[in-house]
Amino acid sequence: MSGLLDIKNLEVGFGAVTAIKGISLSLYRGTRMGIVGESGSGKSTLGLATLGLLPDFARCSGEVLFDGTALHWDNDMAMAGVRGSRIGFVHQDPMGAFSPVHTIGTHLTRAYLSAHPGASKADATKAAVDRLDEVEITDAKSRLRHYPHEYSGGMRQRVMIAAALIGNPELLIADEPTTALDVTTQAAVLRVMNDVIEARGMGLILITHDLGVVAEICSEVAVMYHGELIQHVPVDQIHEKAHPYTEALLKARPRPGMRGERLPTIAELLPEGWSDV
Amino acid sequence: MTSLILSRLVSSFIALLGAALVAFVALRLAPGDAARLTLGAFATDEAVAALRSEMGLDQSILTQFYVYIRDFFTGDWGRSYALGEPVRSLLGQRFPATLELGLYAFCMAFVSALVLALWGAHRKGPISDGVPKALGVLALGVPQFWFGLVLLIVGFEMTGLFPGPAGRLPATVTPPAGPTGMYTVDALLHGDLKTFATALHHLFLPALALGLLPFGFLYRLLRANLEDVSGAPFALVARAHGQSRLRVMVATLLPNAIIPMLTASGLIFGQLLAGSVLVERVYNWPGAGMLVTQGVLQQDYAVVQVFILLSAVIYIVTNLIVDIVAASIDPRLAKGGA
Numbered sequence: 001m002s003g004l005l006d007i008k009n010l011e012v013g014f015g016a017v018t019a020i021k022g023i024s025l026s027l028y029r030g031t032r033m034g035i036v037g038e039s040g041s042g043k044s045t046l047g048l049a050t051l052g053l054l055p056d057f058a059r060c061s062g063e064v065l066f067d068g069t070a071l072h073w074d075n076d077m078a079m080a081g082v083r084g085s086r087i088g089f090v091h092q093d094p095m096g097a098f099s100p101v102h103t104i105g106t107h108l109t110r111a112y113l114s115a116h117p118g119a120s121k122a123d124a125t126k127a128a129v130d131r132l133d134e135v136e137i138t139d140a141k142s143r144l145r146h147y148p149h150e151y152s153g154g155m156r157q158r159v160m161i162a163a164a165l166i167g168n169p170e171l172l173i174a175d176e177p178t179t180a181l182d183v184t185t186q187a188a189v190l191r192v193m194n195d196v197i198e199a200r201g202m203g204l205i206l207i208t209h210d211l212g213v214v215a216e217i218c219s220e221v222a223v224m225y226h227g228e229l230i231q232h233v234p235v236d237q238i239h240e241k242a243h244p245y246t247e248a249l250l251k252a253r254p255r256p257g258m259r260g261e262r263l264p265t266i267a268e269l270l271p272e273g274w275s276d277v
Numbered sequence: 278m279t280s281l282i283l284s285r286l287v288s289s290f291i292a293l294l295g296a297a298l299v300a301f302v303a304l305r306l307a308p309g310d311a312a313r314l315t316l317g318a319f320a321t322d323e324a325v326a327a328l329r330s331e332m333g334l335d336q337s338i339l340t341q342f343y344v345y346i347r348d349f350f351t352g353d354w355g356r357s358y359a360l361g362e363p364v365r366s367l368l369g370q371r372f373p374a375t376l377e378l379g380l381y382a383f384c385m386a387f388v389s390a391l392v393l394a395l396w397g398a399h400r401k402g403p404i405s406d407g408v409p410k411a412l413g414v415l416a417l418g419v420p421q422f423w424f425g426l427v428l429l430i431v432g433f434e435m436t437g438l439f440p441g442p443a444g445r446l447p448a449t450v451t452p453p454a455g456p457t458g459m460y461t462v463d464a465l466l467h468g469d470l471k472t473f474a475t476a477l478h479h480l481f482l483p484a485l486a487l488g489l490l491p492f493g494f495l496y497r498l499l500r501a502n503l504e505d506v507s508g509a510p511f512a513l514v515a516r517a518h519g520q521s522r523l524r525v526m527v528a529t530l531l532p533n534a535i536i537p538m539l540t541a542s543g544l545i546f547g548q549l550l551a552g553s554v555l556v557e558r559v560y561n562w563p564g565a566g567m568l569v570t571q572g573v574l575q576q577d578y579a580v581v582q583v584f585i586l587l588s589a590v591i592y593i594v595t596n597l598i599v600d601i602v603a604a605s606i607d608p609r610l611a612k613g614g615a
Contacts, residue, residue, distance in 0.1 A: 053513055056401075076522045084519030091517070096510035101532045101607045107518075110528070114519035147608045160514070167519060 004029045004171055004203050005050070010062035012042070012049050012227075019045045021227040022062070027220075029170070032197065032204040034214030034235070036249065037224035038266070043207045044092075046224070047173045050205075051089055052079045067170070085115035088164030090193075092176035094156035098148035105144030108132070108163050115167025131162035135192050154185035161193055171203040178213070190217065211253060223249065278611050281604055282597075289593045296589035297349070300582050301342055311576040315358040332358070332578075349586055355579035359572065364579045368565060372587065373458025374445060375557070375564035379549040380459075381480050382488035387542060390495035398503040399526050409496060416493025425486035425559040432482050439482050442560045450475055483560040487553055491545045495538055502534035509533070536603050536610075543599035547592035 003026035012020040020042045027033055035043045048054050050064050052073030064071045066086060072078050083089070091097040098107055108128035113119060125144070132140035135158040148156060157177060164172055177193065178186040194217050197204050206218055214221050214235060221238055223231040223246045231243040238246065248266050312328040313320070329335050333344060348355060354364040397406035432439040445460055446452055453472055455463025461480065464473035506512065507530055515525045554566030565584060572580035604611035 048513075051517055053516060080516075080519050080521045082519075083517050089514070089517035091510050091514050093510050097514045099509075099511040099515070099529050099533055100609065102529070110515070110520060111518035114524075149609060163514075163518060 003027050004031075004067060005205075006063075006065040007046075007050070008063040008065070010046070010049060010064060011060070012045050012054065013059040014055075014057065019058075019227050020049065023224075023227075023229045025222060025229060025232065027171070027203055027205065030201050030203060031220060032206065032218045033220045033222055034206045034208060034218035035222045035224060036209060036211060036214055038209065040226075041224040042227040043224050044175050047089070047175050047205060047207050049073075050173065051083055051087060053083075053089075080114065084111055084164075084167035084169065086167075086169050086171070088167065088169035088172040090157075090160050090164050090172065090174040090177045092179050094153050094160060094180055097160055098156060100148055103145055103147055104151065104159055107148075108144070108159070108166055111163045112166045127166055128162075131166050132159065134165070134196055135159070135162045137162070152185075153181055154189055157181060157185075157189050158192055161189070161196065165196060165200075169202070171205065172197060173205045173207070175207045176209070177206070178210075179208075193217075211250065278601075278604060281611050282601060285597050285600055289597055292593055293586075293589055294346075296593075297346055297586055298342070300585035300589075301345055304576070304578055304581060305338065305341075307576065309576055311358070311578055314576050328358075345582060349583065354583045357572070357577050357580045359575040359577040359580075364583050367568060367580065368583060368587065369458065371563060371565040371568050372584075374562060375550055375553055375566060376591075377445075377459035377461065378480065378483055378487060378553060378557070378562060378564060379546065381461075381484035382486075382553075383491060383542070383546050383549055385484055386488040386492035386495055386545075390492050390499055390538070394496055394499040394503055395526060395531065397500055398507060398530075399523055410500070413493045413496040413500070416489045416496075419489060421486055421490060422555040422559050424489055425483065425556050428482045428486055429559065440479050443479070444561050444563055445479055446472070446476055447479075483556050483562055486559070487549060487556045491549065494545065495541060498541055499534060499538045502537055503530055506530050506533045532606055536607055539599050539603050539606075543592075543596040546595050547588065550591060551588050 005025075005027040007023055007025040010020055010023045011018065023042075023046065035046065037043045045054065049058075049060055050071070052071060054060065054073075060073060066082060071082060098104070105125065105128055108131065109121065109124035112124040112127045113121075116123070128144055129140045132143065137143055137155060137158060143151075151159065157180075161174075161177070164174075172193075174193065178189050181189060190213060196202075204218070206214065208214060211221075215238075218235050221231075221233060221235045222229055223243065225245050231238075231241075231246050233241060239250070242250065245266075248264075251264050252266055254263060310325070310329075312325045312332060312334060316325055316328060326335075333341055336344075352365070354368070356363050357367055360367065393409040393412075397409050400406065429442060433441045440447065450472060452460055453463040453467050453469055455466055457463055457466075460476040461473055464470070464476055503526075507526075511533075512525060512530060515529045516522065520528070550565075552566075553562075553564060554570055556562065557564045557566040569581060569584045571577070572584070600610075
């Protein structure tokens with residue numbers, strides 16, 4: 001059986017660097033997968049490669065099938081039909097992800113009209129208000145006229161989720177959606193994201209370096225290290241069959257009761273010679 | 278927005294007074310006696326003194342300044358002592374010619390810079406991006422009068438496609454009588470398409486010669502800004518929403534990149550009006566440039582003062598419009614006030 005998203009032997013390089021070294025991965029409908037790894041492990045690149053949004057100088061090989069059909073990254077019009085309306089995307093930077101000279105309403109209605117060509121402006125506005133309600137932005141109708149700089153970071157991140165949902169996609173790729181937010185706001189944004197995904201039965205790829213978030217939201221976890229997929233297991237089994245690197249990652253998390261101690265680092269936790277991969 | 282416009286109007290008025298003061302003082306400080314220059318070396322001292330008092334030069338400097346400002350706003354622009362004609366009628370004929378030439382040059386520069394920068398940023402090929410980039414560099418380095426001559430040699434002498442340096446209209450065509458003094462506009466207002474086409478034909482080469490430099494400047498500015506904003510996260514996110522590359526370029530990136538180009542446009546347009554004298558010379562264009570250059574050389578105060586103030590007014594009004602347009606594009610500018 002083929003999944004909602006099948007990544008087959010994907011390889012991505014930038015110049016002399018190979019960011020992703022032949023990854024194969026399947027995500028089934030309704031599955032929520034967390035992709036974890038250190039900075040530079042290639043997890044964000046994986047998300048962008050799927051959407052065909054890597055910079056022009058990136059070299060991609062391999063294949064990504066969405067719902068059984070191969071994605072043609074170099075065909076911008078074909079990809080535009082997939083982005084937004086089949087795969088939604090949430091960017092990690094709520095400050096930079098909105099054009100400062102356009103209202104929130106413009107961002108949302110443009111996203112809606114790209115996914116529903118031929119729909120009326122009124123439909124788009126209605127959808128925008130509904131999605132803002134869904135992510136718990138109060139007084140949505142009048143807030144459409146506001147500019148991004150009039151929103152707080154947490155609100156902007158919720159608006160970004162609303163914009164990603166407005167095309168009614170089957171899969172959401174969220175690239176570190178809460179990294180730029182403070183802890184309380186993080187929790188609120190994650191809860192909203194979790195709720196809307198559950199309500200819609202959408203698939204989720206959550207790219208993060210926060211294992212706690214993965215444990216809360218995801219059903220599966222994929223661990224990446226230096227462009228390779230090291231482990232891919234259901235989230236409740238991560239402790240049982242942990243790969244040495246995954247184990248090291250888990251041990252590197254701060255825990256209550258560790259006050260005053262130094263956090264273990266990955267290098268000292270890994271078995272001898274392991275990082276030479 | 279209203280507060281922005283109000284504060285801009287106030288600062289515009291102050292800038293105008295400043296320009297008037299500078300024009301006034303600079304001309305008074307220039308060596309030489311205007312009355313003596315007008316009458317020549319053989320005039321009697323009595324005649325010179327009589328002219329000085331007629332020109333108001335024997336009054337205190339403050340009174341002269343007051344009279345100068347008052348007369349400008351009441352429309353009494355004085356008389357050119359070198360040419361013996363009222364400044365109003367002199368500039369009334371000449372200034373629209375310069376304005377029309379400047380407008381066409383500016384529009385050609387702006388539109389082509391806009392289109393080529395968008396095209397190059399969208400399709401980064403050697404032809405779509407490389408050729409305009411090289412052209413942009415060239416445009417900044419080529420002297421206007423030289424380019425004007427080259428255009429004349431190619432467009433008139435070699436191919437005969439365009440009229441020679443014969444001014445705004447051939448002698449056989451009567452200029453349209455009209456409110457603006459700009460022949461293409463007046464011809465259109467009278468529905469005279471034939472004169473419109475002829476006037477346009479005469480405008481093309483000088484406008485091209487004058488517009489090359491602003492084109493290079495505006496093109497490079499917009500192209501660089503488009504490159505900057507195309508790396509912004511919002512460009513990526515807009516595409517992730519399903520908008521095509523081209524649509525993102527025009528609808529999202531352009532409004533973010535165009536504001537410096539608009540600001541520069543305001544400055545450039547003012548410069549085009551004041552600095553078209555070389556091109557006017559090459560094409561025998563009966564504009565204000567020649568008149569004013571003569572005026573400066575002969576210390577013809579009235580002409581020069583009025584021209585400086587007129588340029589200042591246009592400069593300030595253009596920049597006021599630019600500020601308002603920029604603020605309507607970027608809400609943060611409207612908030613910022615001053």
